[in-house]
Amino acid sequence: MKRNIFFVLPIIFLSMSCRSVPDRYFSDSPRGSDIVLEKPQSKIDVDLMKAFELRKSTEEFSVKEVSIKELSTILWSANGINREDGKRTAPALFGMEVIRIYVLSNSGIYLYDAMQNTLLSRSTKDARKDVGSKRGGAGGTETASLVLLLTGDPSMIPDFMSKDMRLNAAYASAGTIGQNVYLIANALGLRTRLVGALSVEGVRGCLKLSKDEIPLYIMPLGYGK
Template identity: 30%
Template sequence: MKTIDLKAHLQLDMALGEVLQKRRTNRDCQSKQLDEEVLSTLLWACAGITDEDGRRTVPSTMDLRAVTSYVLRADGAWRYNAAQNCLEQTTDKDVREVSTVRQFDYVKTAPVTIVFVADKERSKTARPTGVYVDAGTMGQNCYLAATAMGLAGCIRASFEHEELRKAMNLTEYLEPILLFTVGYPK
């Protein structure tokens, strides 16, 4: 399996009130690849480890940590390993276009889509809605971090879950449930 070690995340200095005021959905992205520190910061914001006990930047239903972030880029699909701060490739195919049910040009243009994937085995002791709440929280953190870094982004739930799961080479008990497409604004 191919891996990419990520650099440390950036310090986000924009005040929370300002971030909340400025947060907007913006689908007008450049195709320019995100700087590694920027990608690392987005991933840390949505699922990064914040202490030695493995706690993350987001709450988790029953502390199951049943939602994992994946990255779709032109060079494939990658699982974010928060403990090692690295990406682990699941496929070398560009599957960004599979992540939409309509012909959204911005999905093909934007360099990154972060996919929040639920582990149905790990979450089976929790209420079924728990993973969706967790993914929504993770997506909101992506929005806030993207805003603080001046990025354009859009959260999406309209996609063929099973088709994307297969394209990403995920096992049957893993289900993509929410997406965040992001890039530098035009």
Template identity: 30%
Template sequence: MEIQLPDIEEIKLEDVLIKRRSVREYCSSPLTLRELSHILFAAYGVTDERGFKTVPSAGATYPLEIYVNVRDVVGVEEGVYKYIPERHSIVRILDEEVGHELALAALKQMFIAIAPIVLIIAANYERTTRVYGDRGFRYVHMEVGHVAQNVYLMATSLGLGTVSVGAFYDNEIREILKIKEYPLLLMPVGRKIE
């Protein structure tokens, strides 16, 4: 089943840059489909008919895949979804949400289990290294940084919080999600506790 996501609205960047912070505590309230849509678009959405995305990519190789663990989004069933940037949609790949398992694999950072959504940014290095050789590994890592900053800024603009989590056991994350790509970053997103 594929879920079409809502269109994107404009934001004022200057305000967002000033307010951006890492957030590790989240309220128990759910996110909306609109908020999920904006977060995923910021991460890796397609911005024109040539297929360019919201982040720069060496040679436009776009080696990343964006997965999202949905625990609590209004109108979206729990589970793990893969983001399809070309259609700005998500497709469920696991019927169960795995936030608790992700938190344990991330050295017991349990705030991950509480977040309504967790982005998992994973890489297919071959897309970039076949063009740039070993230098491509660096380019992929730069790209994941661009994605993370976009997610931070979009979350902030929506009044949400997030944090980049890089401390986890790679193979455990791959096994939990049943994916072949290499996980590079987890980003829980939720409403900040005021």
């Protein structure tokens, strides 16, 4: 009998530790609280050339929710810290991080904090339907599980560069982040679209931006239909 216990106990512990942790979703998260992100996936079974093959824009999204785990991997790939000196997966002019990534979800709006790997709660409002251009062309923003909002603050760039050049640099930086989002989202089987047709009033109405912070692009993110 004693021998049986020694045999059975390790098997029980092993099966308990192998049981996968259930996925977390925004709808399970209390509104108004910061969300600690998960460790991004360190490997996926899609090589780089296949990822380029898979990259595409989508404008029809299903209601299926994106999990916090999937989002953690997408945000890290978008502009997470990939080196010990704190530099990121996307290039930045003079190494200055002028782009902010907000996540708009059914439980509110969050700011991605790459250093803390955390989403900082910024509003409890579900603003996904408010940020696309009201004249149309917002590429499925209204139906996606999440919407990423990329904002930029060109005033952070030294002023020996002209105002136009600083603004161009902010858009270019957002573009590199957008491409990272496409590549990882499509490789994970998710869908997205880079959308310039946003509503500045809609964004400002639901989110307090700093004085020189400009909404640049929105990216609906979710599963395809």
